[in-house]
Every structure is written in C-alpha cells, then in structure tokens.
Amino acid sequence: MNNNKILEQKINAIGRKVPLMANGQAQIPYMGVGKYRPDGFKHAPRISTCADYPADGNKLVSDLREALIRCGLRNGMTISTHHHFRNGDLIAVQIFDIAHELGIKDLVWFPSASFPCQEVLTKYLEDGTINRIEGSMNGALGKFCSEGKMTGIGVLRSHGGRYQAVQDGEVEIDIAVIAAPTADAFGNANGVNGSAACGLLGFALADSQYADKVIVVTDNLVPFPCIPWQIQGNYVDYTVVVDRVGIPEKIISGTTEVTKSPDRLLLAEMTSQFCVEAGIVKENFSFQAGAGGTALSIGIYFAEY
Amino acid sequence: MKARFARGGSNKYLVQMLEEGLVDYILDGQTFDLEGVRSMRENPNHLNTSPFTSYNYHGKGNFATMVDTSILGATEVDLNFNANVVSHSDGLLLHGIGGWQNCLFSKCTILPIPLFRDRIPVIVDQVTTLCGPGELIDVIVTERGIAINPLRQDLIDAMKNSKLPLKTIEQLKNEAEKICGKPSKPVFGDEIVALVKWVDGTVIDVGRRVVS
Numbered sequence: 001m002n003n004n005k006i007l008e009q010k011i012n013a014i015g016r017k018v019p020l021m022a023n024g025q026a027q028i029p030y031m032g033v034g035k036y037r038p039d040g041f042k043h044a045p046r047i048s049t050c051a052d053y054p055a056d057g058n059k060l061v062s063d064l065r066e067a068l069i070r071c072g073l074r075n076g077m078t079i080s081t082h083h084h085f086r087n088g089d090l091i092a093v094q095i096f097d098i099a100h101e102l103g104i105k106d107l108v109w110f111p112s113a114s115f116p117c118q119e120v121l122t123k124y125l126e127d128g129t130i131n132r133i134e135g136s137m138n139g140a141l142g143k144f145c146s147e148g149k150m151t152g153i154g155v156l157r158s159h160g161g162r163y164q165a166v167q168d169g170e171v172e173i174d175i176a177v178i179a180a181p182t183a184d185a186f187g188n189a190n191g192v193n194g195s196a197a198c199g200l201l202g203f204a205l206a207d208s209q210y211a212d213k214v215i216v217v218t219d220n221l222v223p224f225p226c227i228p229w230q231i232q233g234n235y236v237d238y239t240v241v242v243d244r245v246g247i248p249e250k251i252i253s254g255t256t257e258v259t260k261s262p263d264r265l266l267l268a269e270m271t272s273q274f275c276v277e278a279g280i281v282k283e284n285f286s287f288q289a290g291a292g293g294t295a296l297s298i299g300i301y302f303a304e305y
Numbered sequence: 306m307k308a309r310f311a312r313g314g315s316n317k318y319l320v321q322m323l324e325e326g327l328v329d330y331i332l333d334g335q336t337f338d339l340e341g342v343r344s345m346r347e348n349p350n351h352l353n354t355s356p357f358t359s360y361n362y363h364g365k366g367n368f369a370t371m372v373d374t375s376i377l378g379a380t381e382v383d384l385n386f387n388a389n390v391v392s393h394s395d396g397l398l399l400h401g402i403g404g405w406q407n408c409l410f411s412k413c414t415i416l417p418i419p420l421f422r423d424r425i426p427v428i429v430d431q432v433t434t435l436c437g438p439g440e441l442i443d444v445i446v447t448e449r450g451i452a453i454n455p456l457r458q459d460l461i462d463a464m465k466n467s468k469l470p471l472k473t474i475e476q477l478k479n480e481a482e483k484i485c486g487k488p489s490k491p492v493f494g495d496e497i498v499a500l501v502k503w504v505d506g507t508v509i510d511v512g513r514r515v516v517s
Contacts, residue, residue: 159402192346274415
C-alpha cells in the first residue's frame with residue numbers, strides 16, 4: 001500500500017493520533033476549543049493591473065477550455081468549484097475532462113462540497129489527473145478515499161474552515177471556476193436570476209477574493225451591470241458562456257428534504273418540545289437547522305409556538 | 306412567538322415561516338430547494354450570507370455563535386458527547402462536514418438522532434472519526450430519551466420538572482446495546498487517507514484506510 005501515507009504522528013488534545021506533515025505541508029494538531037492562536041497575516045493574491053484587462057469590460061473568451069489555458073492551467077495546480085447546484089452541478093466534471101485532454105496531472109480539486117453527479121471523477125483520481133480532493137468526500141468519492149486509492153491525502157473541512165484555510169493561505173487556489181446562473185461579461189455574477197437560478201454564490205466568495213485566477217461561467221449573460229453582483233467582476237479574469245451551467249431541480253438531494261418518517265418526526269417534535277421547556281424558544285430567538293431531514297423538520301414544530 | 310432570524314439552508318418550510326411573519330429574517334448560506342431560490346430573489350428579508358460572515362473562525366466574530374440553538378445531525382456520538390459526521394460505523398467516509406462544526410458554537414447545540422440505525426447503535430464508547438468536541442454539544446435527543454451534557458447544569462436545572470424522558474448518555478448507550486448488541490468495529494490499516502480539520506485549521510482527527 002501507499003507508504004507515504006504512514007506518517008510521523010502525535011496525540012492531539014482530544015486523544016486522537018494525527019500527522020505532523022501531510023501532502024508536503026506541516027500540520028498543527030488540535031489544541032482544544034479556542035486554544036490555537038493564529039499568527040501572521042492573511043494570504044494575499046498577486047496585485048493586478050487594469051492595463052492587462054479590456055477597458056470595455058468584456059472578458060469573454062470562447063469556452064471553458066480556452067479560459068483554463070489562458071489561466072495557465074498546469075500540473076499540480078489547485079482548482080476550486082462551489083456546490084450551490086448541489087447534485088445539479090454541470091461544470092466541475094468538465095474542468096477535469098479538459099485537464100485530462102490537455103494531459104495535465106496532479107491537480108488538487110478544492111470544491112466547497114462534492115455530490116454523486118461528480119463521482120465520475122474517480123477515473124481522474126485513478127489516472128493521476130487529480131492527486132486529491134480537499135473538500136467533502138461523499139458517496140463513491142468517500143469510499144474511494146477510504147480504501148486508500150487516492151494518491152494524496154484528502155482534507156475535510158467545514159464551510160467556515162474552508163474560508164479560513166483560503167484566507168490564511170493554507171490552501172492557495174490557482175484557478176477558481178465559478179458557475180453563475182447570471183453574469184455580465186465583466187464577471188459580475190449572481191445566483192438569484194436566470195433559468196438555472198440556485199439562490200446565492202456565497203461559497204465562491206473566498207475563491208473570488210483569494211484565487212490567483214478566476215473564471216465565471218454562465219448560461220445567462222446580461223449586459224453590464226449584472227445586478228445584484230454577489231460576485232464582483234473586479235476579481236474576475238475571464239468569463240465564459242455555456243448552454244447550461246447547472247440543473248436547479250437537482251439542488252434537492254437526500255439531506256435537504258424534510259423527513260416523512262414518523263420516527264424522525266417524533267425526534268423533531270421532542271427536540272422542539274425540549275427547546276420550549278428549556279426556555280430557548282422565546283420572543284426574538286434564533287435558530288439554525290442543519291441539513292438532514294430531521295433537523296430540517298424542526299421549523300414545522302417551532303412554527304406551532 | 307416570533308424568531309428574529311433563522312439561519313439557512315433555506316427550504317420551503319423556512320420560507321413559509323418568513324412569509325407568515327414567524328421569523329423576521331432568513332440569513333441564508335445555501336438554498337435547499339427552489340422555494341428558497343424564489344424567496345431569496347423576491348424577499349429583501351431573505352439575505353444571502355457567506356462562510357465569511359457566518360462561520361469563519363479566524364475573523365472578528367461570526368454569526369454562528371449568536372444563534373440560540375442549532376439542530377444538527379450526527380452519525381455517532383460517544384459518552385463524552387464527542388460526535389462524528391463524516392463516517393459511519395463501517396469507517397468509510399461518506400459525508401462532508403458542511404457547516405456542522407461551525408454551528409456547534411451556537412448557544413445550545415442539539416443533535417436529534419435515532420438510538421440505532423439498521424440495528425447499529427449510534428451512541429458508542431468512541432466515535433469512529435471525531436469531528437466535533439463534546440464540550441460544544443449540549444443535548445442528544447433520541448426516540449428513547451434525551452441526554453443533556455453534564456457541562457450544561459443550567460439546562461439540567463431548567464428541565465428538572467419536565468415530562469420528557471431525560472436520561473444520561475450512558476443509559477441511552479446501554480439501552481441501545483441491550484437491543485442491538487455491541488457492534489463489531491471496522492479494521493483499519495495504518496495509512497492515513499484523510500485529515501479532518503477543526504475550524505481553526507488544526508487537525509482534530511484523521512481517516513484511516515479501511516481494510517474491511
């Protein structure tokens with residue numbers, strides 16, 4: 001098996017054995033809640049100049065392949081995507097199809113989450129186009145990783161941890177590809193308008209701010225200005241128009257549906273009852289329900305109080 | 306009773322609460338269905354947020370700590386309330402962390418989970434992969450009883466006269482094992498296949514190669 005995955009390790013503050021190096025990067029063992037003190041400065045992308053960008057604001061190039069080539073796609077780069085289309089994403093797989101055609105190797109895929117529609121990427125993990133995934137590993141991708149078949153070591157982060165890692169320079173994104181339901185040729189983009197509207201593009205915010213190169217891909221190009229601009233074109237290098245950027249009907253997947261199971265509804269009811277009795281449900285309270293049918297059902301019971 | 310704000314993932318039920326005036330604002334990180342998309346487009350009180358405003362631990366505060374209660378899932382919980390959300394008892398990585406770790410910082414984190422899934426107990430001696438420290442997990446709700454983290458004496462006091470079935474987490478674990486028996490453990494190789502990062506970039510646990 002993969003001997004480079006047997007690493008020098010240390011027991012962290014919660015009793016787990018963790019490595020001091022992984023993927024060629026030094027790692028800090030967990031120290032306890034709020035115990036690790038960060039030091040230094042945030043990561044900064046290179047300074048750009050308007051002299052390199054069209055004065056008319058038109059950053060359109062012919063297709064995604066052209067945009068990736070112009071961004072200097074090469075071996076070992078870190079490529080990011082967002083997951084606002086959830087299981088209806090149509091762009092991530094295309095990126096790696098193109099990279100494979102170009103003979104590029106050892107890429108790091110840095111999605112904000114992965115979904116079953118991307119499981120075909122296992123073939124690129126197998127042939128070395130992709131070295132590893134730093135993001136969520138769900139379904140077949142998780143199984144592939146768990147069986148030790150991935151070349152690099154996967155890295156799992158929370159949504160906040162992903163922003164933190166980009167901000168702090170732990171992950172340097174070479175090329176961010178942002179699928180956008182509406183955009184203008186300058187790169188202003190949003191998720192609320194267009195036939196593929198997916199709501200928002202917040203998971204791509206860090207990518208737009210910190211990546212070296214940023215590509216916005218849309219199927220609904222509007223004249224400048226694209227309002228609202230959830231993503232600002234001033235961060236964007238190239239824009240690309242495709243036939244279809246995502247399938248919004250596939251946003252709903254497993255964990256985002258309210259449960260119909262009576263057992264799960266009982267849990268939701270007991271939870272809301274607990275919140276009422278413990279004094280949590282009060283005027284002007286606030287709550288968050290996570291993904292997962294039971295959690296999402298809580299609102300139904302809160303609504304009764 | 307009206308909520309000041311709800312954090313999304315938004316779905317049609319949250320949108321309905323917003324439209325009926327039961328909640329003033331949805332601060333949304335992602336829309337979970339097309340009703341969420343429509344509401345975000347049409348309703349100025351349905352706001353789009355990002356992991357920077359909501360969750361980033363290396364910032365000057367974030368929204369997650371201001372939430373009164375977050376209600377989350379888990380695949381396993383141990384006797385110290387440490388929880389797993391990325392792997393199952395077979396050791397395979399099958400879920401992402403999502404906003405789960407970040408939401409643990411709410412004022413009261415509740416995990417409603419079934420006591421067992423497919424005859425495998427969810428409350429265990431040690432979680433397969435440790436994703437969240439128990440000190441941030443306040444309440445476990447199962448169909449056979451509710452366990453409050455002993456660190457939350459205030460909640461224990463508040464629930465003193467409740468008719469809800471309050472138990473210790475040990476009691477819940479024993480009940481599950483009485484029904485299902487003690488589950489067999491997966492066999493792991495030495496190789497590390499994945500790191501699990503904590504919200505501050507440190508490594509809280511790893512995934513190891515699953516042999517069987």
